[in-house]
Amino acid sequence: MTTRLQNNIRKPINKLNLLAAVTDNDSKPVPETEPKTIAQALKSLVWRKAMDEEFNSLIRNKTWNLVPPSTSKNVIGCKWVFRIKRHPDGTIKQYKARLVARGFHQRPGVDYNETFSPVVKPTTVRLILSVATSQDDIIVASNTPQFLEDFISKISQRFSLKDLGELSYFLGVEILPHPDGLFLSQKKYINDILCKAKMDDVKPVATPLATHAPLMLEAYIVYLGRNPISWTSRKKKTRARSSTETEYRTVASATTEILWIRNLFQELGLTLPTTPIYCDNAGATYVSANPVFHSKMKHLGLDYHFVRENVQSGKLRVSYISTNDQLADALTKPLPRTTYTSMFAKLVFPLGQRF
Template sequence: MHKVFSMKELGFLNYFLGISVHTSAAGFFLHQSKYATEILAKAGMSHCKPYASPMATKSSSFPDSDLPFAQPALYRSIVGALQYLTITRPDIAFAVNSACQHMHAPLVSHFHAVKRLLRYLKGTLDKGLQFQPGPLVLTAYSDSDWAGNAIDRRSTTGFCIFLGPNLVSWSAKKQPTVSRSSTEAEYHALAQTSAELSWLGMLLRDLHIPLAPPTLWCDNLSAIALSSNPVFHARSKHIEVDYHFVRERVASKQWLIKHLATTDQIADILTKPLSVSRFHFLQHKLLAHSSPISLTGNVKQPQLQTSTSILQKQLHQHDQTNSTSSEVS
């Protein structure tokens, strides 16, 4: 690299582009607590009361909910900053996606939703992504909330992809067209997840990393049947392009599509507002807590463990000396 680029060694990665990296014997922990704190300060909510979830399951009305928000530039600035925060916080991806849909003309109710999201961040500043060694196997979860948008009745696609135990890709995105059935909405989500899987597989092959056929988990039996059944039905002709894209890869055994229960669908957190208990259950599968000991600078965790073991030995020797002297006396 030195022969091609002008570069120098800066030691172990600690902080880069708003992302803190903590290195330990278990792997790497990435978080943006400092960046999230700056967002709270920008919104004047540094000392707000934390909330348990980023979105309410039911919309609440206020006396001025339908009025235009008086500071649209502030709304756009905060929501734009929250978009960058989703790099290490997939649990807020759906809430941020919903907030971004009102950038052009935010209402007071929309800002109330953003404030709730900020209150949730206040109580979860220590959350982030954990990367640790594991098997190089791709596993994907695909889900869709059929006609979940109450304004235009478009569905939301959500997927998350794991490389071994590590979350490497996720998305919460409103579908461009209205789906006429839950099967169609789920199948569109299946096609988008398949496209992301194809890209990740190509990237890993370029890095000369051998891969087993990935597994794609879906909770819709009709969409799974459609991916393996070569016979078109009258109600599925309008999704022919997506059908061929997924069907070719299933037929060539490039990956497997399996069914799982809706209660185990991790991508559910990326498609709709959830209850507090359900949200925490899925959040635990995506994120990790930061270590109680915060490492700064270029100190590695193994060195910290070595120093701790030396201190323990010194204390043990000190205790033995005291006990010996007391016996003599």
């Protein structure tokens, strides 16, 4: 037997292994990230297929009409946007490509006169999911199944629709089914932010803040039944002269959000009874309903006094609640671990298990 060395072959032997990767063609693995440019996308079979589907859909729906260019008109370009849709467990569900217009090339007063951005509030999504049956991509809600079927049928006559089944992921929110209803989670969204900031390997902590951290915040939580659908925690815009004034301003902020939600219910053809607001400051509750006590707060702006007007009209009811039961404190105070854990358990309605 003649060895490699005897034949003056000194190149290292390539060690082979049996590892295999799923590929989109014979040589390239299935992409796990979204391409930033069209040049990157064209190198992958799955992204080229997604682009074909998008372009064919635009042609089928007669999205545009080809016309000769005009020297008096600004020609708006377009670009490809690529996104990966994932299942709740993180596996890839679909590769999506969208051809979008470069609207920022438009000139105001020449190419358009008005702008409108149909942005949905997270509160709206949570509210709809609390009261409606849902489908993916476009959430369709109705309390009459026949109306729902007729609506989808009419829309499908004009647009290309695909029923994706039960809602599982919408606008960055994971929707997980549970015997008691739906559990909304933004775990993947949070993990993506941590990965982007290169903090995905940091150690978790028991509480959001150290117990000695000074805070000057105002917060409220709005529940629909036992489901929290809206909340906020932010720095105070002005310095208050008393705790009563501080709490009253927070009640006023919560009132604004509640009135918006009540109007949304009216648009959905639903009515709400008197909405209670629970405040742990007795003085603020008196100011909301008692015009005599109100005279001591003349330095407050008149715009805040619409709280009392809505209480008198029967839309709202401001009631006192003990500080120990005030759930919004979890958003404003640096609580110790035991208190925070107990407060958090009350904050989210019990599901019997943690997701």
